[in-house]
Amino acid sequence: MTNLVLLLxxxxxxxxxxxxxxVPLGAHAVLNQLIIVLLLPxxxxxxxxxxxxxxxxxxxVLMPWLIFGVGWLFFAAVGRRLGWxxxxxxxxxxxxxxxxxSFVGFPIFEALYGTTGLELGLVxxxxxxxxxxxxxxxxxxxxxxxxxxxxxxVGANLLGFPPFLxxxxxxxxxxxxxxxxxxxxGVLEKLSAPFPVVALLSVGMQLQFAVPAGRGQxxxxxxxxxxxxxxxxxxxxxxxxxxxxxxxxxxxxLGATIGPMNTAAVIADRYGLDPPLAAQxxxxxxxxxLPLLAxxxxxxxx
Numbered sequence: 001m002t003n004l005v006l007l008l009x010x011x012x013x014x015x016x017x018x019x020x021x022x023v024p025l026g027a028h029a030v031l032n033q034l035i036i037v038l039l040l041p042x043x044x045x046x047x048x049x050x051x052x053x054x055x056x057x058x059x060x061v062l063m064p065w066l067i068f069g070v071g072w073l074f075f076a077a078v079g080r081r082l083g084w085x086x087x088x089x090x091x092x093x094x095x096x097x098x099x100x101x102s103f104v105g106f107p108i109f110e111a112l113y114g115t116t117g118l119e120l121g122l123v124x125x126x127x128x129x130x131x132x133x134x135x136x137x138x139x140x141x142x143x144x145x146x147x148x149x150x151x152x153x154v155g156a157n158l159l160g161f162p163p164f165l166x167x168x169x170x171x172x173x174x175x176x177x178x179x180x181x182x183x184x185x186g187v188l189e190k191l192s193a194p195f196p197v198v199a200l201l202s203v204g205m206q207l208q209f210a211v212p213a214g215r216g217q218x219x220x221x222x223x224x225x226x227x228x229x230x231x232x233x234x235x236x237x238x239x240x241x242x243x244x245x246x247x248x249x250x251x252x253x254l255g256a257t258i259g260p261m262n263t264a265a266v267i268a269d270r271y272g273l274d275p276p277l278a279a280q281x282x283x284x285x286x287x288x289x290l291p292l293l294a295x296x297x298x299x300x301x302x
Contacts, residue, residue, distance in 0.1 A: 007104070010197055011283055014204020028205040031198050032266050039198060040263065041166035042191035044134060047126045048170035049178055057123040059244060063252040064099065064128030066237060067230040068136060071097030074225055084218070090144025090273040092222045095260040095281035096230075098133055101125040102196075104258045104286060104293070112254075112297055113247050120251050128255075133263045134163040145271035199262045206269070206279035215277065222281050227289055231256040231296070250300045257293055259286035 017023045072093050079089035099105070102125040109117035135158075142157035143149045158164050180188065211219060234256040238244045260282045268278035 006196070007100075007200060007286065010200035011204040011286075014201040014206075015283075016204075017201075018205045023205065028202040028269070031202040031205075032269055035195065035199055035202070035263075035266055036270060037162050039192055039195040040134070040163040042188050043195050044130065044163050044166040045170050045173075046180070046185070046188040046192055048131070048167060049173040050180060051123075051126060051170075051174065056248065057120065057127070059238065059248045059252055060120045060124035060255070061127045063124060063234055063238075063255055064101070064132050065136075067099070067233060067256050068093075068097035068132050070233050071225055071230065072136075072140065074229070075221075078221060085274070086144045087273045088218060088277060090140055090271070091268045091275075091278040091281070092218070092225075093140050093144070094133075094137055094264040094268050094273065095278050095285070096222045096226045098129050098137065098261040098264045099226075099230075099255050099258040100261040100282075100286060101129045101255050101258060104289065105255055108254060108293060108297065109251055112301060113251065116247065117251060120248060121255070124251070124255050129261055130263070131167065133261065133267060134161070134167050137264060137267050138164055141267050141271035141273060145273055196262075199266055202269075203262045203265050203279050203282050206265070206275055211280070215280070218277055219280060219284065222277075223285050223288060226260055226281070226285055227257060227292055253300070254293060254296060257289060257296055259289035 014028075017027075075089050075092045075096060078084075079092070101121060105121050105125070106118060109121040111117075113120075138158055138161050139154050142154040146153055231253050234252050238249050238252060262282050265275070265278040265282045267273075269275040
């Protein structure tokens with residue numbers, strides 16, 4: 001419950017600061033730079049450098065990659081048919097394909113499944129949502145943010161994206177059995193602690209609660225995929241095709257239903273992918289996902 005209250009409070013505060021002109025125009029861009037250069041790399045290395053996975057975590061780890069990949073195909077096809085600008089397609093792929101597992105999911109997972117739910121949710125977030133955002137998310141942002149995309153340009157953007165470099169460093173650390181010394185862990189924890197508040201304030205500063213003319217259809221497509229189609233995709237693959245059942249699958253269905261991840265909007269803004277649309281996807285998607293999550297949780301535990 002604390003995470004949910006903090007989420008709504010930070011989004012509302014960011015919107016109020018912008019509306020009351022208490023921060024300079026474009027202040028969110030400064031916060032986004034701080035997130036990309038310092039906070040997200042620290043968070044990535046803190047958790048992924050020591051991550052150790054076993055078979056229990058396979059389905060929760062794969063779920064974010066599944067909905068992101070299907071979402072990429074979905075929005076690319078719809079965008080081509082409806083003539084959407086490249087930046088709009090990229091913004092919807094990012095925000096429609098990545099769930100805010102840590103902020104919204106953790107309290108729900110723990111309430112329903114206790115410590116096991118929290119452990120599975122942590123892995124779903126770190127090896128799923130966070131890792132998707134700093135790898136495939138940057139690939140998508142680079143591709144749709146460039147006037148003339150090329151794989152060389154995508155590679156250059158990846159190598160120049162600090163959270164991706166932190167991910168590579170974390171892989172190297174895993175390979176040699178690295179463990180954080182107490183001092184390093186303490187510094188990384190302090191550096192990464194402000195990440196959720198700063199990211200949500202940034203999204204809130206870009207948020208407009210009134211849907212501008214002509215944007216309703218885009219939000220309907222984006223949120224329709226994120227809140228309805230994505231969980232149906234997970235159910236079809238995990239239950240319909242793979243015949244998988246149990247708490248891990250239930251958590252994957254809940255995770256797929258959660259609203260968009262705030263980091264996705266930050267990345268969209270960095271690469272110029274329709275930042276207002278990306279911010280609205282997060283600001284509207286998270287509150288709208290809450291009643292759907294309540295209904296799904298009731299159905300799963302019935």
